[in-house]
């Protein structure tokens with residue numbers, strides 16, 4: 215039984231799908247105005263692990279992640295419905311059209327998704343291609359009399375949705391009392407959020423624009439997720455996931471829109487990825503601790519080590535991301551891969567009756583931990599002991615071809631979630647003379663770093679050697 219911490223009820227609940235055997239998942243995707251950073255990816259990877267584990271458990275999973283390519287304003291998170299459209303700001307900065315910006319960063323995002331081996335979602339709908347559905351939903355909300363029109367847009371009246379604030383734990387009245395956000399004079403409450411923005415004032419020259427019953431303009435940010443999740447996954451989602459910073463106002467507003475329009479619960483389980491900090495500090499461009507996937511690849515880290523750093527830590531614990539963590543991740547992955555090579559290359563002799571029971575008990579521990587709110591670190595821990603016992607069995611009693619298949623099958627099933635192991639048999643190769651020279655130089659360089667206690671650089675050199683097929687072992 216899978217237990218999930220539901221950030222809506224704020225407790226662990228046993229997962230029960232809306233439809234037997236099927237799971238639908240909606241994840242708030244990127245706003246494509248710049249490169250997604252590792253904090254964004256940590257939230258997408260949380261969803262990826264969820265998707266993969268549900269598949270592992272045999273569910274028929276349908277996963278949708280949207281692409282926000284319009285309507286997300288630079289101040290949206292401050293609840294002002296103000297600021298500049300993030301894409302328009304990027305368009306000025308980079309001297310490209312908004313459409314070029316959107317497609318360019320969407321392409322880069324899709325590239326990063328492949329690099330980090332996220333399971334492909336069933337659909338990546340673009341907001342700009344679903345404005346019609348958004349207008350339809352705003353019309354429904356209008357019939358229900360929960361919205362009002364001002365000179366600059368159409369707003370949702372949050373006083374008409376009593377549960378507004380429940381997900382994020384915000385008491386709206388208290389917020390309003392202490393609010394310092396500049397109130398748009400026409401708005402009834404500073405926290406009423408925009409469904410539609412008209413082409414007036416600051417938005418007069420907004421490039422992406424559509425006709426609507428409320429005049430030409432563009433949709434607000436929140437309405438896209440309500441409209442697109444309904445179109446592709448129906449009125450009640452099993453899971454809705456996102457980053458912690460999406461909780462308010464974005465997810466809160468999605469709930470208000472969808473539940474008012476559909477008269478049904480919007481999502482049965484909400485999952486939020488805790489914010490990632492980098493080198494013990496909040497990630498920000500000004501602190502220079504802002505990493506994109508491409509930045510890390512350029513520094514020489516493997517996609518696997520980046521992926522593993524995020525998927526091997528529980529999503530609700532605060533990850534302090536450091537380069538040392540990437541090095542550690544690579545070491546763990548190497549341990550698994552060394553074991554796989556050892557296994558593939560070990561001689562097939564006799565049937566070993568202990569193998570099945572070792573696998574069985576490890577599998578039980580693994581699933582027990584994963585069933586406990588995707589406790590990945592608890593699930594990985596028994597695998598190190600597992601590798602040790604199997605090695606011992608092979609060395610003392612040998613294994614048969616059938617045993618080997620069984621072990622490999624188990625390792626592959628684990629990898630269907632973590633996706634970082636390498637099952638390809640590595641042939642030992644002879645180094646050329648020039649390679650030998652390079653290897654000698656690299657070893658010297660590494661020794662230098664080690665004597666300076668510069669472990670990060672030393673490990674990088676070791677990884678470089680590993681890539682050449684040279685394994686370094688430090689012995690006393």
Ligand SMILES: [Zn+2]
Pocket residue numbers: 241242243439464468
């Ligand atoms: Zn969303």
